[in-house]
Amino acid sequence: xxxxxxxxxxxxxxxxxxxxxxxxxxxxxxxWMLGFVIFTFGPMIASAFLSLTSFSVxxxxxxxxxxNYVTMVHTPLFWKSMGNxxxxxxxxxxxxxxxxxxxxxLLNQKLRGINVFRAIFYLPVLIPTIANIxxxxxxxxxxxxxxxxxxxLVGIPAQPWLTDxxxxxxxxxxxxxxxxxxxxxxxxxxxxGVPVELxxxxxxxxxxxxxxxxxxxxxxxxxxxxFQLVIGVIYEFQIFTQGYILGGGPNFSTTFYVxxxxxxAFRYLKMGYASAMAWVLFAVTLVITLLVFRSTPxxxxxxxxxxx
Amino acid sequence: MSAQTNALMPAPKMKRSHLLRVPWLLxxxxxxxxxxxxxxxxxxxxxxxxxxEQAYAFPPVWIPNPVQWDNYAKIFTELPFLTFTINSILxxxxxxxxxVLSSAVVAFGFSRLRAKGRDLLFILLxxxxxxxxxxxxxxxxxxxxxxxxxxxxxxxxxxxxFGGGAFNIFLLRQFFMTIPFEYDEAAIMDGxxxxxxxxxxxxxxxxxxxxxxxxxxxxxxxxxxxxxLIYLNDLNKMTLAVGLSFLRGQxxxxxxxxxxxxMFTTLPILIIFFLAQRYFVxxxxxxxxxx
Numbered sequence: 001x002x003x004x005x006x007x008x009x010x011x012x013x014x015x016x017x018x019x020x021x022x023x024x025x026x027x028x029x030x031x032w033m034l035g036f037v038i039f040t041f042g043p044m045i046a047s048a049f050l051s052l053t054s055f056s057v058x059x060x061x062x063x064x065x066x067x068n069y070v071t072m073v074h075t076p077l078f079w080k081s082m083g084n085x086x087x088x089x090x091x092x093x094x095x096x097x098x099x100x101x102x103x104x105x106l107l108n109q110k111l112r113g114i115n116v117f118r119a120i121f122y123l124p125v126l127i128p129t130i131a132n133i134x135x136x137x138x139x140x141x142x143x144x145x146x147x148x149x150x151x152x153l154v155g156i157p158a159q160p161w162l163t164d165x166x167x168x169x170x171x172x173x174x175x176x177x178x179x180x181x182x183x184x185x186x187x188x189x190x191x192x193g194v195p196v197e198l199x200x201x202x203x204x205x206x207x208x209x210x211x212x213x214x215x216x217x218x219x220x221x222x223x224x225x226x227f228q229l230v231i232g233v234i235y236e237f238q239i240f241t242q243g244y245i246l247g248g249g250p251n252f253s254t255t256f257y258v259x260x261x262x263x264x265a266f267r268y269l270k271m272g273y274a275s276a277m278a279w280v281l282f283a284v285t286l287v288i289t290l291l292v293f294r295s296t297p298x299x300x301x302x303x304x305x306x307x308x
Numbered sequence: 309m310s311a312q313t314n315a316l317m318p319a320p321k322m323k324r325s326h327l328l329r330v331p332w333l334l335x336x337x338x339x340x341x342x343x344x345x346x347x348x349x350x351x352x353x354x355x356x357x358x359x360x361e362q363a364y365a366f367p368p369v370w371i372p373n374p375v376q377w378d379n380y381a382k383i384f385t386e387l388p389f390l391t392f393t394i395n396s397i398l399x400x401x402x403x404x405x406x407x408v409l410s411s412a413v414v415a416f417g418f419s420r421l422r423a424k425g426r427d428l429l430f431i432l433l434x435x436x437x438x439x440x441x442x443x444x445x446x447x448x449x450x451x452x453x454x455x456x457x458x459x460x461x462x463x464x465x466x467x468x469x470f471g472g473g474a475f476n477i478f479l480l481r482q483f484f485m486t487i488p489f490e491y492d493e494a495a496i497m498d499g500x501x502x503x504x505x506x507x508x509x510x511x512x513x514x515x516x517x518x519x520x521x522x523x524x525x526x527x528x529x530x531x532x533x534x535x536x537l538i539y540l541n542d543l544n545k546m547t548l549a550v551g552l553s554f555l556r557g558q559x560x561x562x563x564x565x566x567x568x569x570x571m572f573t574t575l576p577i578l579i580i581f582f583l584a585q586r587y588f589v590x591x592x593x594x595x596x597x598x599x
Binding site for chain 2: 018021022024025026027028029031032033034035036038039040042043044046047050057103106107109111117119120121122123124126127128129130131132134135136138139144146149153178181185234237238240241244245258261265266271274275277278279281282285286289
């Protein structure tokens with residue numbers, strides 16, 4: 001390459017396709033770059049600015065500094081809604097992870113008709129959130145709901161479920177157990193990636209099923225679990241529709257963070273305050289996600305690391 | 309031996325009893341759980357076909373008798389459900405076309421073309437998956453308001469043509485990476501342009517992946533509640549998902565109609581699922597594993 005004279009011509013030929021390729025690259029990704037600037041980065045900057053203003057859409061935003069954030073700290077409903085969402089992160093997320101992993105292990109068996117079972121377990125995921133919550137409001141109905149009717153038949157007194165401050169969130173968690181199908185499919189794919197030979201070798205060495213599961217399956221599945229955990233954190237922080245349909249729940253017990261944000265933005269037209277709430281949401285999600293990633297050296301096993 | 313080669317494989321000495329008993333136990337557990345998983349959907353279907361007396365009857369009536377098909381006709385007279393349906397179809401089709409086209413174009417760039425800054429831009433793209441949509445909610449709403457797009461389908465359709473979502477780009481990029489580069493090189497030798505390679509070679513080879521993106525997006529748009537709730541105002545502009553919630557607001561007492569509306573909103577998705585089952589499975593697993 002560093003030769004002289006004759007290099008000029010091939011170098012030009014060699015450079016041109018490179019440049020052409022670069023230009024082609026930027027042309028191909030142009031739709032996303034435009035979209036990123038117009039629908040993501042621009043709004044992010046605007047949102048950061050608006051979070052420092054008082055803004056009701058009707059008139060121009062007025063600068064109020066960090067007042068929105070200060071107001072937030074002194075608003076009981078902010079803390080309550082954050083608590084409600086964290087409750088779901090702390091209970092709904094791990095329960096869902098355990099349930100979907102268990103379902104995947106169960107349906108990883110080579111049984112006849114296993115695909116039918118898998119489809120059935122997945123089916124509730126397909127019910128739109130709105131139809132699903134309306135359905136469960138009926139199932140959970142205090143007087144005529146099928147759940148209380150069945151409980152009555154076996155002699156257990158009716159429970160207030162969604163209409164009770166203490167019961168409403170656990171009821172939603174119970175309802176969400178019907179949605180383990182999508183995570184289950186991902187675990188099933190992960191389980192298929194566990195080499196049979198490893199289990200056979202372990203068995204020859206005298207390991208039992210339980211040991212095989214914890215020492216072989218779980219480490220190999222841990223990257224999948226990490227992915228589910230991260231996606232799950234984002235998902236739980238986004239809970240909205242259930243709380244919205246339940247009208248925020250008895251004594252605000254299902255007023256989740258995003259519902260409170262929505263109410264401030266579109267019901268009370270406190271757009272600046274809502275933007276500030278959104279940034280707090282982002283920060284909290286980010287901190288929890290980072291904590292999850294920080295914990296990975298202790299429990300996530302990457303095969304590639306063995307080569308180091 | 310080869311029948312159960314997986315995590316639950318018991319120690320060799322238990323093998324015989326395992327082969328005799330465990331599959332039956334597994335079947336019983338799987339069937340019981342299946343009944344549990346199917347029950348809510350069955351109960352929605354059942355209630356949607358009952359009279360009000362039967363819906364609230366004690367002991368519960370499992371199979372409606374007589375079957376009240378009338379409930380499904382009634383939802384169309386109570387609220388403009390036909391308009392809701394047309395709106396939902398229109399938005400879903402327009403949005404999905406945009407998502408599939410533009411995410412494929414962008415994914416082609418990220419997977420087949422080299423340029424300075426590509427990896428950095430890709431990291432930027434992936435990191436936007438982490439951003440909660442609420443952060444950009446207010447400014448985006450105001451942007452659409454200034455464009456006079458509120459109460460039109462444009463906010464629910466136009467953004468789909470600008471990249472089609474980071475997750476879809478990522479999913480298609482992963483798929484494009486598996487297609488041998490020899491195809492591109494051979495085509496370039498023959499003087500084909502990048503666009504020709506994309507349009508004539510890459511897209512036809514990627515039909516399964518494109519179908520996956522399309523199917524998952526159809527479900528996402530069809531069931532979206534937040535978007536139409538914010539951007540649409542008029543009753544005759546509403547989608548099925550939000551229109552269904554109006555059924556509750558207007559006639560909270562008419563439970564059977566609510567269930568009929570729920571079934572009507574759910575059925576198209578069930579049909580798509582049974583027609584395109586493998587794309588659901590592949591898409592979820594492709595996105596899930598390579599994450």
